[in-house]
Amino acid sequence: xxxxxxxxxxxxxxxxxxxxxxxxxxxxxxxxxxxxxxxxxxxxxxxxxxxxxxxxxxxxxxxxxxxxxxxxxxxxxxxxxxxxxxxxxxxxxxxxxxxxxxxxxxxxxxxxxxxxxxxxxxxxxxxxxxxxxxxxxxxxxxxxxxxxxxxxxxxxxx
Amino acid sequence: xxxxxxxxxxxxxxxxxxxxxxxxxxxxxxxxxxxxxxxxxxxxxxxxxxxxxxxxxxxxxxxxxxxxxxxxxxxxxxxxxxxxxxxxxxxxxxxxxxxxxxxxxxxxxxxxxxxxxxxxxxxxxxxxxxxxxxxxxxxxxxxxxxxxxxxxxxxxxxxxxxxxxxxxxxxxxxxxxxxxxxxxxxxxxxxxxxxxxxxxxxxxxxxxxxxxxxxxxxxxxxxxxxxxxxxxxxxxxxxxxxxxxxxxxxxxxxxxxxxxxxxxxxxxxxxxxxxxxxxxxxxxxxxxxxxxxxxxxxxxxxxxxxxxxxxxxxxxxxxxxxxxxxxxxxxxxxxxxxxxxxxxxxxxxxxxxxxxxxxxxxxxxxxxxxxxxxxxxxxxxxxxxxxxxxxxxxxxxxxxxxxxxxxxxxxxxxxxxxxxxxxxxxxxxxxxxxxxxxxxxxxxxxxxxxxxxxxxxxxxxxxxxxxxxxxxxxxxxxxxxxxxxxxxxxxxxxxxxxxxxxxxxxxxxxxxxxxxxxxxxxxxxxxxxxxxxxxxxxxxxxxxxxxxxxxxxxxxxxxxxxxxxxxxxxxxxxxxx
Numbered sequence: 001x002x003x004x005x006x007x008x009x010x011x012x013x014x015x016x017x018x019x020x021x022x023x024x025x026x027x028x029x030x031x032x033x034x035x036x037x038x039x040x041x042x043x044x045x046x047x048x049x050x051x052x053x054x055x056x057x058x059x060x061x062x063x064x065x066x067x068x069x070x071x072x073x074x075x076x077x078x079x080x081x082x083x084x085x086x087x088x089x090x091x092x093x094x095x096x097x098x099x100x101x102x103x104x105x106x107x108x109x110x111x112x113x114x115x116x117x118x119x120x121x122x123x124x125x126x127x128x129x130x131x132x133x134x135x136x137x138x139x140x141x142x143x144x145x146x147x148x149x150x151x152x153x154x155x156x157x158x
Numbered sequence: 159x160x161x162x163x164x165x166x167x168x169x170x171x172x173x174x175x176x177x178x179x180x181x182x183x184x185x186x187x188x189x190x191x192x193x194x195x196x197x198x199x200x201x202x203x204x205x206x207x208x209x210x211x212x213x214x215x216x217x218x219x220x221x222x223x224x225x226x227x228x229x230x231x232x233x234x235x236x237x238x239x240x241x242x243x244x245x246x247x248x249x250x251x252x253x254x255x256x257x258x259x260x261x262x263x264x265x266x267x268x269x270x271x272x273x274x275x276x277x278x279x280x281x282x283x284x285x286x287x288x289x290x291x292x293x294x295x296x297x298x299x300x301x302x303x304x305x306x307x308x309x310x311x312x313x314x315x316x317x318x319x320x321x322x323x324x325x326x327x328x329x330x331x332x333x334x335x336x337x338x339x340x341x342x343x344x345x346x347x348x349x350x351x352x353x354x355x356x357x358x359x360x361x362x363x364x365x366x367x368x369x370x371x372x373x374x375x376x377x378x379x380x381x382x383x384x385x386x387x388x389x390x391x392x393x394x395x396x397x398x399x400x401x402x403x404x405x406x407x408x409x410x411x412x413x414x415x416x417x418x419x420x421x422x423x424x425x426x427x428x429x430x431x432x433x434x435x436x437x438x439x440x441x442x443x444x445x446x447x448x449x450x451x452x453x454x455x456x457x458x459x460x461x462x463x464x465x466x467x468x469x470x471x472x473x474x475x476x477x478x479x480x481x482x483x484x485x486x487x488x489x490x491x492x493x494x495x496x497x498x499x500x501x502x503x504x505x506x507x508x509x510x511x512x513x514x515x516x517x518x519x520x521x522x523x524x525x526x527x528x529x530x531x532x533x534x535x536x537x538x539x540x541x542x543x544x545x546x547x548x549x550x551x552x553x554x555x556x557x558x559x560x561x562x563x564x565x566x567x568x569x570x571x572x573x574x575x576x577x578x579x580x581x582x583x584x585x586x587x588x589x590x591x592x593x594x595x596x597x598x599x600x601x602x603x604x605x606x607x608x609x610x611x612x613x614x615x616x617x618x619x620x621x622x623x624x625x626x627x628x629x630x631x632x633x634x635x636x637x638x639x640x641x642x643x644x645x646x647x648x649x650x651x652x653x654x655x656x657x658x659x660x661x662x663x664x665x666x667x668x669x670x671x672x673x674x675x676x677x678x679x680x681x682x683x684x685x686x687x688x689x690x691x692x693x694x695x696x697x698x699x700x701x702x703x704x705x706x707x708x709x710x711x712x713x714x715x716x717x718x719x720x721x722x723x724x725x726x727x728x729x730x731x732x733x734x735x
Contacts (some may be wrong), residue, residue: 036432037439076456081384083391094432112435147442154388156395156443158436 017127019096020120021046021134023105027119028138033111037146040093040158044085046133051078056132058139064152067140083155090158165193198226201630205265205272211282224262231259232266232618232631237638241608243599246586260584267621268628269547274538281534288527295520306330309508311477316501318360319484319494321351324502336509343506348498361481368474375467378460385457392452548581551621555579558617565685566609567678572601577613586614604643605678612640612682616689623697633701640682641709644675654729656710680712687717 011017025042029035045051054067054075068075100106107115122131141149150156168188190196206223231247239248250256264270309329316324324346325332325339332339487497538544556578563575576589588596588610598610615635622629645651649664662672686703694700710727712719 034435034438037435076453077381079388080381080453080456081387084384084387097432108431112431146439150439150443151446151448154392156391158439158443 012124012126013092015092015095015099017124018043018092019100019105020122021127021131022093022096022100023116023118023120024122024131025134025137026106026114027116028135029141030138030143031109031113031115032143032145033113034146036097036108036112036114037158038141038149039097039114040086040090041149041153041155042134042137043089043093044082046130046137047089048082048085050080051082052129052133054078055137055140056129058136060139062139063142064140064144064149068152079154082153083157086155086158164189164191166190167193167196194225194227195223198224201226201229201632203265203630205270205275207272208262208265208275210275210278212279213282213286221261222258224258224265228255228259228262229266229631232615232622233634234636235611235615235638235640237642240611240637240640241604241643242611243601243607246598246611246614247584250584256584260582263581264544264548266630267547267551268625268630269544270542274542274544277534277538277541281531281538284527284530284534288524288531291520291524291527295524298520302333305508305512306333309333309505312501312505312508314360315480316498316505318357318481319501320349320498321353321356322349324505332509333512336512340506340509340513343502343509348495348502350494350498352494357481357484361478364474364478364481368471368478371467371471371474375464375471378464378467382457382460382464385453385460389453389457552579552581554624555581555614555617555621558620559613562616562620562685562689563609563613565681565688566613567605567681568609569603569606572596572606575609575613577610579614579617586610608640608643612637612685619701620689620693620697623693623699623701626697626699633699635701635703637703637705637707639707640705641679641707644679645708651708656708658709661708679709680714683709683712683719683722684715687714687722691716 022039022042025039026035029038046055051067058067068078097106101108105116105118105120107117109115122128144152150158166184166188167190174183203224203226208221208224231249234248236248239245245251247256247259250259306329309332313324313329325342327339484497488494559577559579560575563577566575568575572588577586578589578595579586586598588601590596598607601607601610619633619635622631623633645658645661646665649661651661653660658672658676662675686705690700690703710723714722
């Protein structure tokens with residue numbers, strides 16, 4: 001049984017299916033220095049159903065403040081447990097980025113910003129919502145610098 | 159006098175000549191320790207209890223009986239008060255005195271009698287009673303709801319066992335008259351549908367509900383875990399900041415090719431860059447103590463919801479067990495008949511227990527108290543209607559001030575003067591055309607302050623005159639040096655005769671406007687004279703204004719100044735020779 005569960009997990013959480021999510025994220029994000037670091041927030045935000053839903057329906061006018069408003073309790077749900085998820089997804093994020101660089105889909109500039117060279121399609125039906133959310137995550141991040149984004153989301157350590 | 163707390167009070171039919179009052183006149187039998195109260199009786203002050211609610215006395219002091227002492231603010235404007243911008247009334251800097259005077263205005267104006275306060279006390283008592291009854295009612299209602307739920311469960315239990323309904327009516331109707339339904343139950347024999355699969359259906363339904371709740375609970379628990387992890391991180395982070403441990407976790411990260419699991423050389427430099435970037439970010443993030451709001455409250459909320467569901471689950475489980483027990487009992491050879499009878503007895507038992515407790519009198523009590531309250535309110539309104547009277551008085555005083563103020567020399571920016579007085583706070587202000595208020599203290603210039611005081615007090619006394627015998631306050635106004643604004647008291651007037659010229663010289667003012675000042679002073683006295691005459695014409699009572707002042711030999715319009723002074727010049731003597 002445990003082997004079965006592990007296998008299912010592997011099928012759904014491996015770098016080959018997850019990497020396109022990063023490509024579509026960086027495609028829409030305006031390049032800023034060190035935006036490589038934002039990659040660690042992608043999976044924790046778009047694979048968690050609550051925040052995924054919010055990001056998927058975000059608009060151009062959205063911002064990190066409409067995503068997380070301290071006055072509105074239901075919005076705080078978006079970041080419940082985010083720090084833990086960041087830690088959990090850290091390793092696979094590392095792998096995805098390196099895999100993409102190796103395949104020359106992404107290029108890492110000297111200022112640690114990321115440039116997309118070649119896009120990849122999403123082939124997983126179960127990931128279509130996540131894919132859409134990832135393409136829209138830039139609505140939330142806008143052109144804020146990396147530290148502000150981490151701070152606003154309450155993630156204190158990578 | 160040996161006993162200094164006693165004061166002399168003697169009633170004389172004819173006023174004795176003040177010159178012949180000697181020590182023998184003050185016989186000791188006329189000394190009373192109850193001077194204030196007795197004196198008050200002569201002014202018609204017969205109210206001794208002005209508490210509006212006896213119950214609050216537990217927490218506050220009893221309100222003092224109204225005293226003639228509180229007349230004084232209406233009667234007296236001493237030297238430092240008459241042109242004062244901060245205070246209008248005598249001794250209003252003492253909070254208690256101020257509140258008493260304001261509170262007792264309705265007594266002094268003759269609007270209320272002792273009956274008013276008795277009514278107020280009764281009203282407060284009844285309102286408190288009503289509150290108490292309503293609380294009792296609430297708890298009875300709660301109990302009723304509880305019983306209704308209990309009865310519903312029992313009725314359902316009966317139905318599932320027997321397959322028939324015991325009573326057609328719902329629980330609330332049955333509870334409204336338990337005796338009636340007890341009789342009905344007595345007459346009713348147990349009926350059982352043997353072929354009913356009621357209990358099975360019910361059991362399945364319950365199971366479904368139970369599972370639904372269970373899944374709901376799982377979702378919440380997941381959420382709870384997430385919040386919990388967030389709060390834990392926040393806590394940990396805070397502690398680390400407090401300990402100021404600036405340790406950087408070095409993550410050894412050897413990049414491997416994900417396909418062949420061999421160390422990849424091409425990505426080595428990227429990996430190192432990544433490493434550095436992460437360290438940099440962690441460093442930067444440590445620099446600021448910025449934290450999101452604590453999630454503790456959210457955590458608690460979710461916890462509460464989980465507890466609620468747990469409770470629900472427990473109830474459902476109990477119901478399921480009851481149903482399963484029927485089958486179990488059948489197996490143990492307890493007939494359906496027997497079990498149905500048991501359920502019926504349970505219902506009868508519940509109804510019987512309510513029979514003794516029922517209390518109809520509360521509703522009657524509430525009705526009665528409400529009637530009392532209405533009665534007190536109606537008599538208060540029909541006999542006194544304080545709010546309306548106070549309102550009318552304010553309007554009257556404000557209108558009078560408009561008339562009286564017209565003739566005083568207010569400064570240009572306050573013309574036409576539009577003074578307003580509030581009987582709620584005893585505040586005075588000038589209301590501009592746009593409705594904004596200028597309070598006395600921000601008006602500026604001694605003349606404006608003086609005229610504001612004079613206007614207000616003349617208007618108040620006109621009102622007291624209008625009330626005639628109903629007003630307790632005597633129509634006497636004592637003014638100490640109203641002309642000080644023009645001839646300051648700091649300049650010593652030690653001449654035998656009043657001379658405006660000489661005072662002006664002492665002022666040493668180069669741009670002296672003596673003529674204007676004299677005209678203004680003369681106008682003040684002219685206004686007093688015409689005020690007294692007008693008031694007598696309109697109300698039949700001529701108020702008395704007593705003034706002590708330096709100004710002398712004024713040339714008045716409608717009155718000979720010497721008549722007013724009547725030889726009472728005290729330039730060379732004091733009050734007591």
